[in-house]
Amino acid sequence: MNKTVIEVNNLSKKFKIGTKERLTFFTSFRYKLSGQFPEKELWALKDINFSAKKGEMIAVIGHNGAGKTTLFRILSGIMKQTAGTFNITEGISCMFELGLGFNLRFTALENVYLYGALHGITRKEIDNKMDAIVEFAELGNFMGARLGEFSSGMIARLAFATVIQTIQGIILVDEVLAVGDIAFQKKCTQAFEKVIEDGHTVLFISHGIGDIKKICTNALYIDHGQQIAFGPINEVEDMYKRKMKV
Numbered sequence: 001m002n003k004t005v006i007e008v009n010n011l012s013k014k015f016k017i018g019t020k021e022r023l024t025f026f027t028s029f030r031y032k033l034s035g036q037f038p039e040k041e042l043w044a045l046k047d048i049n050f051s052a053k054k055g056e057m058i059a060v061i062g063h064n065g066a067g068k069t070t071l072f073r074i075l076s077g078i079m080k081q082t083a084g085t086f087n088i089t090e091g092i093s094c095m096f097e098l099g100l101g102f103n104l105r106f107t108a109l110e111n112v113y114l115y116g117a118l119h120g121i122t123r124k125e126i127d128n129k130m131d132a133i134v135e136f137a138e139l140g141n142f143m144g145a146r147l148g149e150f151s152s153g154m155i156a157r158l159a160f161a162t163v164i165q166t167i168q169g170i171i172l173v174d175e176v177l178a179v180g181d182i183a184f185q186k187k188c189t190q191a192f193e194k195v196i197e198d199g200h201t202v203l204f205i206s207h208g209i210g211d212i213k214k215i216c217t218n219a220l221y222i223d224h225g226q227q228i229a230f231g232p233i234n235e236v237e238d239m240y241k242r243k244m245k246v
Helices: 029-034 068-075 108-118 123-137 152-165 182-197 233-244
Strands: 004-017 040-053 057-061 083-088 092-095 170-174 201-205 218-223 226-232
Touching: 004 068, 004 201, 040 068, 040 201, 040 218, 057 068, 057 233, 068 083, 068 170, 068 201, 092 152, 108 123, 108 152, 123 152, 152 182, 182 201, 218 233, 226 233
Parallel strands: 040 226, 057 201, 057 218, 092 170, 170 201
Antiparallel strands: 004 040, 004 083, 218 226
Protein backbone atom coordinates (compact mmCIF):
# COMPACT_ATOMS: atom_id res chain seq x y z
CA MET A 1 0.00 0.00 0.00
CA ASN A 2 1.39 3.42 -0.97
CA LYS A 3 2.42 5.61 1.92
CA THR A 4 0.87 9.01 2.65
CA VAL A 5 3.19 11.82 1.52
CA ILE A 6 0.90 14.84 2.12
CA GLU A 7 -1.28 15.25 5.21
CA VAL A 8 -3.28 18.48 5.66
CA ASN A 9 -5.21 19.18 8.85
CA ASN A 10 -7.54 22.16 9.37
CA LEU A 11 -5.33 24.36 7.21
CA SER A 12 -6.51 27.99 7.25
CA LYS A 13 -5.26 31.32 5.95
CA LYS A 14 -6.57 34.76 6.93
CA PHE A 15 -5.79 38.03 5.17
CA LYS A 16 -6.42 41.57 6.33
CA ILE A 17 -7.67 43.77 3.52
CA GLY A 18 -8.38 47.49 3.33
CA THR A 19 -5.67 48.42 5.83
CA LYS A 20 -4.28 51.95 5.92
CA GLU A 21 -0.88 50.62 4.94
CA ARG A 22 -2.31 49.50 1.61
CA LEU A 23 -3.65 52.96 0.74
CA THR A 24 -1.27 54.79 -1.59
CA PHE A 25 -1.22 58.16 -3.33
CA PHE A 26 -3.15 56.47 -6.12
CA THR A 27 -6.15 56.26 -3.77
CA SER A 28 -8.15 59.46 -3.84
CA PHE A 29 -8.22 61.67 -0.74
CA ARG A 30 -12.03 61.54 -0.79
CA TYR A 31 -12.06 57.75 -0.40
CA LYS A 32 -9.50 57.89 2.38
CA LEU A 33 -11.69 60.27 4.36
CA SER A 34 -15.01 58.57 3.65
CA GLY A 35 -13.87 55.19 4.95
CA GLN A 36 -14.90 53.39 1.77
CA PHE A 37 -12.21 50.78 2.39
CA PRO A 38 -12.46 49.79 6.05
CA GLU A 39 -10.13 47.14 7.39
CA LYS A 40 -11.64 43.67 7.44
CA GLU A 41 -10.57 40.06 7.65
CA LEU A 42 -10.89 37.54 4.84
CA TRP A 43 -10.44 33.80 5.29
CA ALA A 44 -8.93 32.70 1.98
CA LEU A 45 -8.87 29.13 3.35
CA LYS A 46 -10.74 27.68 6.31
CA ASP A 47 -10.28 24.20 7.77
CA ILE A 48 -8.96 22.32 4.72
CA ASN A 49 -8.40 18.60 5.33
CA PHE A 50 -7.08 16.01 2.88
CA SER A 51 -4.23 13.57 2.29
CA ALA A 52 -2.36 12.29 -0.74
CA LYS A 53 -0.51 9.02 -1.22
CA LYS A 54 2.65 8.37 -3.18
CA GLY A 55 1.88 7.97 -6.89
CA GLU A 56 -1.52 9.67 -6.64
CA MET A 57 -2.82 12.55 -8.76
CA ILE A 58 -5.40 14.80 -7.13
CA ALA A 59 -7.35 17.53 -8.94
CA VAL A 60 -8.01 20.72 -6.96
CA ILE A 61 -11.09 22.44 -8.37
CA GLY A 62 -13.15 25.53 -7.63
CA HIS A 63 -14.06 28.95 -9.02
CA ASN A 64 -11.53 31.76 -9.51
CA GLY A 65 -10.60 33.11 -6.10
CA ALA A 66 -11.71 29.96 -4.28
CA GLY A 67 -8.35 29.61 -2.48
CA LYS A 68 -6.66 26.99 -4.63
CA THR A 69 -3.50 28.96 -5.34
CA THR A 70 -3.30 30.09 -1.72
CA LEU A 71 -3.31 26.42 -0.72
CA PHE A 72 -0.44 25.68 -3.11
CA ARG A 73 1.57 28.67 -1.90
CA ILE A 74 1.30 27.40 1.66
CA LEU A 75 2.23 23.82 0.77
CA SER A 76 5.24 25.03 -1.23
CA GLY A 77 6.50 27.23 1.61
CA ILE A 78 5.93 30.55 -0.19
CA MET A 79 3.29 31.57 2.33
CA LYS A 80 2.65 30.71 5.98
CA GLN A 81 -0.72 29.47 7.18
CA THR A 82 -2.72 31.24 9.90
CA ALA A 83 -3.88 28.02 11.52
CA GLY A 84 -3.77 24.27 11.04
CA THR A 85 -0.91 21.99 10.09
CA PHE A 86 0.44 20.07 7.13
CA ASN A 87 3.13 17.44 6.74
CA ILE A 88 4.99 16.71 3.50
CA THR A 89 7.49 13.86 3.49
CA GLU A 90 9.12 14.41 0.07
CA GLY A 91 10.65 17.26 -1.91
CA ILE A 92 8.39 19.56 -3.92
CA SER A 93 8.56 20.81 -7.50
CA CYS A 94 6.24 23.62 -8.59
CA MET A 95 4.57 24.55 -11.87
CA PHE A 96 2.90 27.85 -11.05
CA GLU A 97 3.72 30.52 -13.60
CA LEU A 98 5.73 28.81 -16.32
CA GLY A 99 8.98 30.62 -16.90
CA LEU A 100 8.97 32.38 -13.53
CA GLY A 101 12.62 32.98 -12.65
CA PHE A 102 13.84 32.79 -16.25
CA ASN A 103 15.99 35.69 -17.50
CA LEU A 104 15.18 37.01 -20.97
CA ARG A 105 18.78 38.17 -21.47
CA PHE A 106 20.14 34.65 -21.02
CA THR A 107 20.06 31.90 -23.63
CA ALA A 108 17.59 29.03 -23.35
CA LEU A 109 20.44 26.75 -22.30
CA GLU A 110 21.59 29.16 -19.60
CA ASN A 111 18.04 29.47 -18.30
CA VAL A 112 17.75 25.72 -17.80
CA TYR A 113 20.83 25.85 -15.54
CA LEU A 114 19.43 28.95 -13.84
CA TYR A 115 16.20 27.11 -13.07
CA GLY A 116 18.20 24.25 -11.61
CA ALA A 117 20.18 26.58 -9.36
CA LEU A 118 17.00 28.29 -8.12
CA HIS A 119 15.46 24.93 -7.23
CA GLY A 120 18.46 23.26 -5.67
CA ILE A 121 19.22 21.02 -8.66
CA THR A 122 22.92 20.53 -9.25
CA ARG A 123 24.66 21.28 -12.53
CA LYS A 124 25.52 17.59 -12.88
CA GLU A 125 21.85 16.65 -12.53
CA ILE A 126 20.91 19.18 -15.19
CA ASP A 127 23.69 17.85 -17.45
CA ASN A 128 22.20 14.37 -17.13
CA LYS A 129 18.71 15.65 -17.98
CA MET A 130 19.59 18.19 -20.66
CA ASP A 131 19.04 15.93 -23.68
CA ALA A 132 15.61 14.93 -22.37
CA ILE A 133 14.69 18.58 -21.67
CA VAL A 134 15.69 19.73 -25.15
CA GLU A 135 13.90 16.82 -26.81
CA PHE A 136 10.70 17.35 -24.84
CA ALA A 137 10.64 21.12 -25.45
CA GLU A 138 11.25 20.59 -29.17
CA LEU A 139 13.66 23.53 -29.17
CA GLY A 140 16.87 21.84 -30.26
CA ASN A 141 17.74 24.52 -32.82
CA PHE A 142 17.08 27.40 -30.43
CA MET A 143 18.90 26.52 -27.21
CA GLY A 144 21.68 28.99 -28.00
CA ALA A 145 19.25 31.86 -28.62
CA ARG A 146 18.39 34.45 -26.00
CA LEU A 147 15.03 33.89 -24.32
CA GLY A 148 14.00 37.43 -25.20
CA GLU A 149 13.81 36.28 -28.82
CA PHE A 150 11.38 33.47 -27.97
CA SER A 151 7.61 33.57 -28.25
CA SER A 152 5.63 33.15 -25.03
CA GLY A 153 4.68 29.65 -26.17
CA MET A 154 8.32 28.65 -26.66
CA ILE A 155 9.21 29.95 -23.19
CA ALA A 156 6.33 27.98 -21.67
CA ARG A 157 7.45 24.81 -23.46
CA LEU A 158 11.02 25.22 -22.21
CA ALA A 159 9.78 25.84 -18.66
CA PHE A 160 7.43 22.85 -18.71
CA ALA A 161 10.11 20.56 -20.13
CA THR A 162 12.62 21.68 -17.50
CA VAL A 163 10.21 21.10 -14.60
CA ILE A 164 8.82 17.78 -15.84
CA GLN A 165 12.31 16.33 -16.33
CA THR A 166 13.64 17.45 -12.93
CA ILE A 167 10.76 16.54 -10.61
CA GLN A 168 11.65 16.03 -6.98
CA GLY A 169 9.03 13.86 -5.28
CA ILE A 170 5.79 15.86 -5.27
CA ILE A 171 4.69 18.30 -7.97
CA LEU A 172 2.20 21.14 -7.53
CA VAL A 173 0.66 22.20 -10.85
CA ASP A 174 -1.35 25.41 -11.18
CA GLU A 175 -3.35 25.21 -14.43
CA VAL A 176 -0.52 24.95 -16.96
CA LEU A 177 -1.75 22.45 -19.54
CA ALA A 178 -2.65 25.20 -22.01
CA VAL A 179 0.92 25.06 -23.29
CA GLY A 180 1.68 25.22 -26.99
CA ASP A 181 -0.51 23.62 -29.64
CA ILE A 182 -2.89 20.67 -29.26
CA ALA A 183 -0.16 18.14 -30.03
CA PHE A 184 2.12 19.55 -27.34
CA GLN A 185 -0.75 19.69 -24.82
CA LYS A 186 -1.35 15.98 -25.43
CA LYS A 187 2.36 15.38 -24.90
CA CYS A 188 2.15 17.20 -21.55
CA THR A 189 -0.80 15.06 -20.44
CA GLN A 190 1.13 11.91 -21.37
CA ALA A 191 4.10 13.24 -19.39
CA PHE A 192 1.91 13.41 -16.28
CA GLU A 193 0.85 9.81 -16.84
CA LYS A 194 4.53 8.83 -16.84
CA VAL A 195 5.14 10.92 -13.71
CA ILE A 196 2.41 8.98 -11.88
CA GLU A 197 3.78 5.65 -13.12
CA ASP A 198 7.18 6.63 -11.72
CA GLY A 199 5.65 7.05 -8.27
CA HIS A 200 5.46 10.84 -8.07
CA THR A 201 2.50 12.56 -6.43
CA VAL A 202 0.71 15.37 -8.28
CA LEU A 203 -1.71 18.04 -7.05
CA PHE A 204 -3.27 19.74 -10.04
CA ILE A 205 -5.35 22.93 -10.03
CA SER A 206 -7.83 22.92 -12.88
CA HIS A 207 -11.11 24.50 -13.96
CA GLY A 208 -11.69 21.92 -16.66
CA ILE A 209 -10.43 18.49 -15.66
CA GLY A 210 -11.46 16.52 -18.73
CA ASP A 211 -7.89 16.07 -19.97
CA ILE A 212 -6.55 14.75 -16.67
CA LYS A 213 -9.63 13.02 -15.32
CA LYS A 214 -8.49 9.58 -16.50
CA ILE A 215 -5.31 9.75 -14.41
CA CYS A 216 -6.73 11.49 -11.32
CA THR A 217 -7.87 9.42 -8.36
CA ASN A 218 -9.51 12.00 -6.09
CA ALA A 219 -10.51 15.64 -6.25
CA LEU A 220 -10.55 18.43 -3.67
CA TYR A 221 -13.35 20.97 -4.19
CA ILE A 222 -12.92 24.40 -2.60
CA ASP A 223 -15.51 27.18 -2.69
CA HIS A 224 -14.82 30.64 -1.17
CA GLY A 225 -12.09 29.15 0.98
CA GLN A 226 -14.29 26.36 2.33
CA GLN A 227 -13.75 22.69 1.60
CA ILE A 228 -16.91 21.39 -0.07
CA ALA A 229 -15.76 17.86 -0.79
CA PHE A 230 -12.79 15.54 -1.07
CA GLY A 231 -13.20 12.12 -2.64
CA PRO A 232 -13.50 10.14 -5.90
CA ILE A 233 -13.06 12.49 -8.82
CA ASN A 234 -16.29 11.56 -10.64
CA GLU A 235 -18.41 12.31 -7.57
CA VAL A 236 -16.67 15.58 -6.76
CA GLU A 237 -16.70 16.74 -10.38
CA ASP A 238 -20.47 16.14 -10.59
CA MET A 239 -20.95 18.16 -7.42
CA TYR A 240 -18.84 20.99 -8.83
CA LYS A 241 -20.76 21.04 -12.13
CA ARG A 242 -24.09 21.18 -10.33
CA LYS A 243 -22.84 24.06 -8.21
CA MET A 244 -21.51 25.94 -11.24
CA LYS A 245 -24.58 24.96 -13.31
CA VAL A 246 -22.58 23.57 -16.22
